[in-house]
Amino acid sequence: MTAMDDARGKPVKAGYVRPLDFKHGRVDMTHGGGGRAMKQLIEQLFAVAFDNEFLAQGNDMARVPLPPGRVVMATDSHVITPLFFPGGDIGSLSVHGTVNDVAMAGAAPVYLAAGFILEEGFPLDRLRRIVESMARAAREANVAIVTGDTKVVEQGKGDGVFITTTGIGVVEDGIDIGGARARPGDAILLSGFVGDHGMTIMSTRESLAFGADLQSDTAALHGLVAAMLAPVRDAMLADPARGLHALRDPTRGGLATLLNEIAGQSGVGMLIEEAAIPVRPQVEAACEFLGLDPLYVANEGKLVAFVAPQDAEVVLAAMRAHPLGANAARIGTVTADPHHFVQMATRFGGRRVVDWLTGEQLPRIC
Amino acid sequence: MKYIDEFRDGDLARGIAARIAAEVRPDRRYHFMEFCGGHTHAISRYGVADLLPPQIRLIHGPGCPVCVLPIGRIDLAIRLVLEHQVTLATYGDCLRVPASDGLSLLKAKARGARIAMIYSAADALELARRQPAGQVVFFAIGFETTTPPTALVIRQAAAERIANFSVICNHVLTPSAITSILESPEVRSFGTVPLDGFIGPAHVSTVIGSAPYEHFAQEYAKPVVIAGFEPLDVMQAILMLVRQVNEGRAEVENEFTRAVTRDGNLKAQALVSEVFELRRSFEWRGLGEVPYSALAIRAEYAAFDAERRFALETKKVADNKACECGAILRGVKHPRDCRIFGTVCTPENPVGSCMVSSEGACAAHYTYGRFREIAAPAA
Amino acid sequence: MCLALPVRVVEIGTGDAAIVDLGGIRKEISLALVEDVAVGDFVILHVGYALTRLDREEAERTLALFAEAGVRPQ
Numbered sequence: 001m002t003a004m005d006d007a008r009g010k011p012v013k014a015g016y017v018r019p020l021d022f023k024h025g026r027v028d029m030t031h032g033g034g035g036r037a038m039k040q041l042i043e044q045l046f047a048v049a050f051d052n053e054f055l056a057q058g059n060d061m062a063r064v065p066l067p068p069g070r071v072v073m074a075t076d077s078h079v080i081t082p083l084f085f086p087g088g089d090i091g092s093l094s095v096h097g098t099v100n101d102v103a104m105a106g107a108a109p110v111y112l113a114a115g116f117i118l119e120e121g122f123p124l125d126r127l128r129r130i131v132e133s134m135a136r137a138a139r140e141a142n143v144a145i146v147t148g149d150t151k152v153v154e155q156g157k158g159d160g161v162f163i164t165t166t167g168i169g170v171v172e173d174g175i176d177i178g179g180a181r182a183r184p185g186d187a188i189l190l191s192g193f194v195g196d197h198g199m200t201i202m203s204t205r206e207s208l209a210f211g212a213d214l215q216s217d218t219a220a221l222h223g224l225v226a227a228m229l230a231p232v233r234d235a236m237l238a239d240p241a242r243g244l245h246a247l248r249d250p251t252r253g254g255l256a257t258l259l260n261e262i263a264g265q266s267g268v269g270m271l272i273e274e275a276a277i278p279v280r281p282q283v284e285a286a287c288e289f290l291g292l293d294p295l296y297v298a299n300e301g302k303l304v305a306f307v308a309p310q311d312a313e314v315v316l317a318a319m320r321a322h323p324l325g326a327n328a329a330r331i332g333t334v335t336a337d338p339h340h341f342v343q344m345a346t347r348f349g350g351r352r353v354v355d356w357l358t359g360e361q362l363p364r365i366c
Numbered sequence: 367m368k369y370i371d372e373f374r375d376g377d378l379a380r381g382i383a384a385r386i387a388a389e390v391r392p393d394r395r396y397h398f399m400e401f402c403g404g405h406t407h408a409i410s411r412y413g414v415a416d417l418l419p420p421q422i423r424l425i426h427g428p429g430c431p432v433c434v435l436p437i438g439r440i441d442l443a444i445r446l447v448l449e450h451q452v453t454l455a456t457y458g459d460c461l462r463v464p465a466s467d468g469l470s471l472l473k474a475k476a477r478g479a480r481i482a483m484i485y486s487a488a489d490a491l492e493l494a495r496r497q498p499a500g501q502v503v504f505f506a507i508g509f510e511t512t513t514p515p516t517a518l519v520i521r522q523a524a525a526e527r528i529a530n531f532s533v534i535c536n537h538v539l540t541p542s543a544i545t546s547i548l549e550s551p552e553v554r555s556f557g558t559v560p561l562d563g564f565i566g567p568a569h570v571s572t573v574i575g576s577a578p579y580e581h582f583a584q585e586y587a588k589p590v591v592i593a594g595f596e597p598l599d600v601m602q603a604i605l606m607l608v609r610q611v612n613e614g615r616a617e618v619e620n621e622f623t624r625a626v627t628r629d630g631n632l633k634a635q636a637l638v639s640e641v642f643e644l645r646r647s648f649e650w651r652g653l654g655e656v657p658y659s660a661l662a663i664r665a666e667y668a669a670f671d672a673e674r675r676f677a678l679e680t681k682k683v684a685d686n687k688a689c690e691c692g693a694i695l696r697g698v699k700h701p702r703d704c705r706i707f708g709t710v711c712t713p714e715n716p717v718g719s720c721m722v723s724s725e726g727a728c729a730a731h732y733t734y735g736r737f738r739e740i741a742a743p744a745a
Numbered sequence: 746m747c748l749a750l751p752v753r754v755v756e757i758g759t760g761d762a763a764i765v766d767l768g769g770i771r772k773e774i775s776l777a778l779v780e781d782v783a784v785g786d787f788v789i790l791h792v793g794y795a796l797t798r799l800d801r802e803e804a805e806r807t808l809a810l811f812a813e814a815g816v817r818p819q
Contacts, residue, residue, distance in 0.1 A: 213769070285367055285768025290485070291748045293411075348597050349376045349383075350413020352734045358713035358724075367768040369751040369787060369804055378811045385814045404748060457792075486793030488775060511749065514778050515794045569749040572789055572797045595749065598811055605814060624804040625751075625789050625797050634778045634796070 020044045025124040032118065032152030045128060046114075046148060049135040054146035062146035064111055069170040074101035077164040083130065085204050087197075087216030088300075090163055091133035096218050096300060097251070098167035099141050103222035104247040104303070106177040106229055107169035112138060114148040114165050119158035130161065141220035143167070169222075174237045175229070181245040182266035186334040187312035189305045191224065191319055192327040193217070194255050195283040198297035203286065214282055219301030221249065224324045228305060231314045244315065246306040249299070256295040256354045258304055259342045266306075269337020272354070274347045276331045296357050306334060369624075373596030374412070382601045383417040389608055390421045397423050397560055398607055399697050401544065402567035403430040403725030404595050410734040412597040422604065425697040426720075426727035428543050429567060431507045431536070432459045433719040433726045434650045434695075437683040439536055440465035443505050446534075446676060447471075447479035452501040455482045455490035460505060463722050464715075466683055487515040491523060494531035503672045504533045511569040513537045513661065514634035517641040520663065520670050532672035535663050538648065540570050541578050542659030546650070548586050550696045561697055563607040565600065566592035568622055575630025579618045587616040594622035641667055649682065651719040652691040689718035694727050701728040701735075708732060749791035751799050754784055765790060 020040060030037035047055050054062040076097040083090045095112065102109040114134065118127065138145050171177075196217040203214055225247065229236075232243035246266065250258040255277070259270055279294045287294050301324065307315050312330065319325030332344075342354045390396065400406060406426045409415060415424060428434050440463050447454045454471070461472045461483065475481040480500075484490050490504035506516040516533060523531045544564065566579055571592045579590040589610035593603030603621045610617065620626050641664060648660030663671040672678065685691065688706045693699035701707050701720065711717035713729050720728035752765035752772075761777040765788065776782050779795045788795035 281367070282769040285770040288367065288370070288750055288767060289770060289772065346411070346413045347376055348374055348412035348414070348417075349379050350416035352411060352413045353736070355733045358733075368753065369799060372808055375811075378808075382811060382814045488793050511791050511796065514796075515775075515792055518775075518777050518794070569789065569791060569796060572749075594807070599807075602807075602811055602814065621807070624800045624807055631778060631797055633780060637778070 020124060022124045022128050027118045027120060027122040027124065027127065027152055029120055029152055029154070032150055038150060041150065045124075045131055046150075049128075049131045050138065050145040051135070052144040052146060054144065060147070062111070062113075064146060066110065066168075067108075067170050069107075069172050072102050072105040072107035072169045072171050073166065074098055075164065075166040076101060077162065079159060079162050080201070081159055082201075082204055083126070083160055085216055086200055086214060088218040089130055089133050090161065091130035092137040093216075093218050093300060094163040094165045095134050095137035095141060095143070095145075096220050098165040099143060099220045099222055100249045100303070102167045102169035103220075103225045104177070104249060105169070105171050106175045106225060106244065106247065107171035107222075108226065109141065109143050109167050109169035109222055112143050112145045112165050112167045114145050114163060116148065116150045117158055117162040118150065118152045119160050120152055120155040122160050127161065130163075134163075137220065141222065172233075172237075175233070176240060177244050177247050179246050179248060179262050179265040180267075182262050182268055182306040182334050183241075183245060183308075184268055184334050184336040185309050186245055186306040187309055187316075187330055188259075188270060188272060188332040188334065189307060189312065189316055189319065190255070190277065190329055190331045191221075191303045191305075191325045192301075193278045193280050193283070194250065194299055194302060195279055195287065195294035195297040197300040198254070199283045199286045199292075201298070202290065202292075214280075214286065217299060217301035219324055221301065221303050221324060224303065224319065224322045227318050227322045227325075228315050231318055232311050235311065242308050243311050244305055244307055247303055249303045251300060252298050253357050254294070254296040254298060255304065256293070256342070257357055259354065260340075260356050262304075262306065263337075263340040263342055266334075267340065269335040269340055270332055270342045271335050272332030272342065272344050274344050276329050278327050278329055295354060370596065373594065373598045375598065378598055379417060379601060382598065382605055386422070386601070386605050386608060387419045389605070389612065390419050391612060392421065395421055395423065396608060396611055397425060397562050397697070398565055398604060399425045399427040399547070399561050399563075400565040400593075400600070401427040401429040401540070402565075402570065403433075403723065404568060405429070405565055405593065405600055406725045406727070406730050408595065408597050408600055410730045413734075414597050414600055415735075417601065418604065422608070425561070426694075426725075426730060427547060427564075427697060428650065428653060428695040429509070429540075430719075430723045430725040431509055431512070431538060432463060432723040433691075434538065434543070434652060435460070435463065435507060435536055435719075436649045436651045436680075437465050437685070438649070438680045439534075440471065441683060442678050442680050443534060444469050444471060444474045444479070446503060446672070446678060447474055447481060448477065450501070450676060451480075452503050452676075453480040453482055453493065453497070454503050454505055455484045455493055456505040457485075457507065458483050459723055460507060464717075487519040491519045491528065491531060494523070494528050495526075498530055501530050501532070503676075504531070505536070506533050507536045509538060509540050509567070509570050510573045510638075513638050513642070514573060514631075517637045520641050520667050521637070523670055524667060532670050532675050533663065534672045534678070535642070535661060537642065537661040538650070539659050539661070540567060540574070541581070542656050543650070543653070544582055546653050546656045546659070547696050548582065548588070550698070561588065562611050563589040563591070565603050565607070566590045566618075568593060568595040568599070568625070571622065571626045571630065573631050573634050576618050576620050576626055576628050577630070583616045583618050589616045589619070591619045592622050592626055594625065640664075651685065652695040654692070685719075686717045691718035691720045691728070694720050701731040704728070708736065749789050749796060751787050752790045754782055754786050754788060757782070757784055763795070765795075
């Protein structure tokens with residue numbers, strides 16, 4: 001036996017590096033230190049999962065070609081707890097969230113950057129699950145995660161993992177979709193059931209535990225947006241008053257917050273029909289239990305479109321034909337209102353204003 | 367959802383609305399006070415006021431236990447968490463109530479205080495079981511609906527000898543609140559209460575029964591109709607009140623027969639008497655000191671009284687001078703009559719009790735009613 | 746002071762524990778404040794406790810009253 005043989009007498013391969021122990025290993029301060037341990041984490045976890053030519057180059061940046069058009073950029077940070085929940089996890093959420101922000105400009109997302117803040121002690125097997133989930137979500141969305149960063153903070157100073165993603169996409173010249181473009185008379189179209197994500201998260205949290213078949217609706221929406229653009233693209237290029245005026249996805253603060261945001265940005269009012277808003281029975285019941293209003297509950301896979309009245313029907317049909325818009329509905333109309341009120345005709349027959357959320361929506365007893 | 371959806375039916379609503387419109391005397395006004403935060407919420411959320419004829423005016427009374435909780439009591443809880451190493455268990459409703467020095471329980475949490483939001487009294491006790499090394503204090507609020515669960519957990523804590531658990535008791539009583547409205551200064555100066563009747567609380571009544579209201583109907587000659595929680599219940603109760611007023615009757619009627627009996631829940635009442643006793647007086651925000659209106663933990667269960675365990679003293683804190691909550695709670699002023707409504711005092715920065723909870727008269731008006739008074743063009 | 750809901754009892758457990766259902770959502774609650782509740786009954790639930798059993802006949806009677814209010818001749 002020579003010094004190069006291992007304990008069993010077999011020769012140790014030259015250049016052997018002990019692989020990361022994903023089963024039992026944990027994140028430690030060296031993984032963010034910029035040295036070999038960090039390089040190993042990047043090579044054996046991130047580069048393997050995200051797998052593209054740009055990452056493989058091993059730079060601190062990515063030099064990428066862009067299709068023609070105007071660049072759209074968006075960023076999102078994800079601090080969700082719990083990290084894993086029915087229907088998704090922080091990884092898939094971080095991909096979908098930024099892809100969706102870019103898509104709301106009518107843009108096709110192309111690249112993502114991902115920054116990770118890891119807490120010392122975080123199990124590597126959970127990190128791998130999250131990273132693989134991100135990779136899967138990115139592949140399905142047809143975007144590449146081309147660059148990133150990793151930092152490690154001391155135990156107690158992070159919630160396991162925080163992820164920030166930045167995305168870029170490209171939108172055709174002449175397509176101008178934005179929150180300030182809603183106009184009186186526009187149809188307000190909602191792509192499906194609201195409240196699924198927020199109530200799923202609530203149901204997995206401790207103090208409010210109750211058994212339910214709820215799932216987060218987290219999804220990448222750019223395919224749906226493309227399907228909605230297709231029938232009106234030519235009309236929009238010829239006349240900016242046609243087609244899709246504004247698009248937004250109702251995340252924190254729910255549908256109500258989105259409507260108020262757009263009303264403010266566009267300087268308009270809105271009138272919506274409570275009976276037209278799709279809410280799953282379990283979400284309605286869960287909201288009843290906690291004294292929450294589904295209009296203010298978070299979503300991660302829905303969008304609202306403000307569409308020129310003559311194009312409303314064809315856009316709605318395009319939404320319904322797409323799997324992520326199967327339950328799409330027209331929920332109301334934009335009005336001229338100097339006070340920018342979002343009014344709702346209740347199922348009951350009366351009217352109420354759907355106002356901005358005050359602080360965070362907390363479950364009530366009273 | 368059974369027994370919920372049917373009670374929100376729009377067609378039935380229109381039918382009852384037509385009946386109310388047909389039966390109100392065109393030449394008179396009907397002022398009805400609804401007492402229960404849940405009713406305020408239902409009226410606002412479903413736009414019930416839109417379905418009523420202009421002769422009817424609904425007044426939001428002091429039926430919100432968060433709104434009537436004095437600043438001094440929140441200060442007490444904040445002092446407790448910031449000065450001692452306890453975990454304060456509280457219902458979500460209390461977290462944003464503004465207290466002294468620009469603090470609230472939520473802001474105290476941001477300063478490092480251990481505050482756990484719970485949904486049920488049982489959760490508070492469970493917290494204490496799970497962390498035997500630390501003290502857990504349950505900040506108990508509520509009218510008679512929420513009091514029996516607190517009584518239960520105190521009794522349970524005693525039975526299981528859970529030494530690290532105690533309760534700050536802020537439970538208050540509905541009949542006392544109604545009395546204080548009927549005996550308010552406006553009554554003494556005008557000689558009359560500007561109220562024609564009461565929509566009695568729904569779930570408080572399942573516990574206390576309909577009997578306690580008979581006193582008001584007789585003493586003050588005001589009709590009371592106990593109404594269920596859903597908007598149709600409220601409308602039916604308004605119809606019944608209109609009829610009583612028209613016919614010159616002052617009786618206690620029960621619209622919520624599916625859940626309320628004359629005696630109420632005797633088991634719950636007995637439990638409450640076992641654990642609690644009446645405080646001689648208790649301050650209600652906006653109403654001042656009200657005699658025999660609140661509960662304290664009995665001597666037999668003193669071991670679980672946080673006020674005794676931590677030698678807590680309530681310091682009185684006056685409300686902002688411009689705040690009109692007192693008058694609003696008594697039904698003599700409207701939120702728009704308050705100088706600081708909607709400007710200094712908003713749901714984001716509530717100055718007075720009526721703005722603090724979404725059921726408060728001012729919060730409800732701000733969120734739901736404000737737009738009616740501004741000429742907004744129809745769609 | 747009133748966020749309470751009518752829910753259906755689907756399972757009775759040990760002690761005062763029970764499981765109720767509302768629109769497909771299940772929750773564990775306590776029956777400590779009520780007596781003689783059986784599976785299939787409806788109870789009024791508040792902060793995790795049943796306050797009373799819902800009288801289903803009275804519920805139907807109340808609904809009938811609502812309908813009658815609408816059709817009674819002037």
